[in-house]
Amino acid sequence: MLNFYLFPISYAFLTFPIAALLFTLPFLIVQYRKHGYIHKYRAFILYLFLLYMMNAFYLIILPLPPSIHNAPPNVSSYMQWIPFHFIQDIMRETQVNPGVPATYLHLFKERAFLQVLFNVLITVPFGVFLRYYFRVGWVKCLVLTFCLTLFFEITQVTGIYGIYDYPYRLFDVDDLMTNTVGGMVGFIAAEWASRLPLIPRIDKLDEHVDLSKKRVTYTRRGIALLLDWLIILPVLTVLVVLGFQYSYVTVMILYFLVIPYITNGRTFGKWVVRIRLKGKKERLMLRELVIRYGLLYLFVGGLNVLLISVNTAYFHGLMLVLFAFILFVLDLVFAIHVVRCIFNRDRQLFYEKKSGTGHVIS
Template sequence: MNRLLMPAVVAVAGGVLLASALFVPYVAVQFRRRGTVGPAPALLALAVLVHALAVVAYTLLPLPASGAGLCVDGGRDPQLQPGRFLADAVRLGLRTPADVVANAAVQQFAFNVALVVPLGAFVRHLTRRGVAGAALTGLAVSGLVELTQLTGVWSLYPCAYRVFDVDDLLANTAGALLGALLAPLLRLLPGQGAQDPEAPRPVTAWRRLLGMASDVVLLTGGGLAAAFTWRALAVGAGLRVPPAADRAVLLLLATLLPAAVLLVHLLSTGRTPGEAVVRLRPRGPLRPARAVLRWLVGAGGFHLLNTSGPGTASSLAAALAVAAAVAVWTTRGHRGLAHALAGWDVEDDRLPLPTAGDEPGRGPSGGR
């Protein structure tokens, strides 16, 4: 893969994976700080993750396979002469505009400027620091990167495998300054205005789907974490577990345990963790039998089918997911399939709780 393309692929793929891992905490924080999740803040958060990984990938990758032979010539000597890139650019030729565009020294300096432009914009826009603060942040980040290169990733390698270049510090700082000057453009993205986090919001289909997705992420992630912990402990202890026993333990930890935890949470609180994340609660006769039905037709049943192994079960899980998604758009108040079968509606948990005159388990906002 092209040396310029590979770090970009790493940054995008790593950003998506990291965003998936942080999905539920991010949604929960947004609903409690802003009252909702807007597309523009979410896009900015993803851009911050991808850019941070891009800086790491472009400045440190590819890592040498080993330190063997790396220090034969004493490693890479630091470049401490400010403006040296100008002399290199003149030496390579700057007679025509085409020469300037094709000049390797100019390209390197311009790339180092461009790499940190988003950092300056993000720092000024998201932290409300001034232009000088954003530029100093760029200088600090660039200094950390250059020291990481100079020390061979903090002594991971016996000597530096990339050049500490003072011109990179200048270029990165200039990039952060330019980004800070361009930061007001980020205000044009819609949906970033201040909102009252405690003001009730309508129950929309997207909000319901966001809660359902949070449940799936929590169940799947919890099951994978439990299974990984089991495998790590087994390997660390040198256990030789028969394949049948290993499959049984994995079924218990990755499938049954998360579903059981979800059921306990549903019986004790009346709602799933995903609904709590997006600040929703059920409204209706919250009886245990209906909670079990809600669990079985909802996230609990989906998780059991999706992770139990056989292809038929996976097909049923996919069919259940499609039915649940369609029902969110077509049922009254976007309550969805599981809530409809349980006889529950859904409301914002910031609405006032029922008074003594209301029917138990029902909110003051209407009937079932």
């Protein structure tokens, strides 16, 4: 029976890196937006919660039938509605003699008892996370644990929502009860454990943090840039399709000069991750923005756009090849410069140094 549980757990650990990679971007956005920075312990707890949820889900759905056209289970009903039916199963299968205490250990070798124990244990971590990290009360913990186990049962009895022709596991009201009990056991255990001095309190993690002294990382800036370009690219595409002249220059000026000047250094992406541009004074000057984004998007970016959109009727042959080669060298130098700045905190990007601007947490 142990192998029956180890198989799904091994798959959860194998696929966890993929899930963690997909989880990282929304995790970073939420943490930057909510807390203003990334706390390593908070990140550890949330990734641990993700790993637990994957293990719990895989334990419920695995192993899968060999084909989606599976045979119907040999039962009279797909649902077991009798509460505490597991007691009858244990009494029917047990080798325990109530008058002989030495036989009590047989319980831990019997399928019916171990299944009930598993159903309790599988949601204990869920209750722990709800109480310790998410700081919910016992009523919410009860409701959320019940909803989680109801989701598990419905997933099973519907053959993973119609993927399989027939259910390969059955709906059991006893599972609802024992899973919910497990969540409440976890809630009580977390309430006790949270009083231990060795375990950090989640609500105290940000108590002595000064956001004004924290460095804005390139990861955070990269996310802001990604969010900004998710807005810019569709707009640029529409303008190009419509044949709007100077669409690139127009969008760059509006988005990276006009908007940050009005919002004092914020674009949509920067607003989401709670950062803004700051110049030599508290109020960002237009001159600083012109130098910063003129060098970045109108010089470096503009030359690349020019190469793409150049009219070969006027600019061709050796001149075009020479221009492409010079631009390649320029892009290579710029890329090396960016990499050096990323790995050396004391170095500044050239357009930041020339404009006297930088990022601060807002």
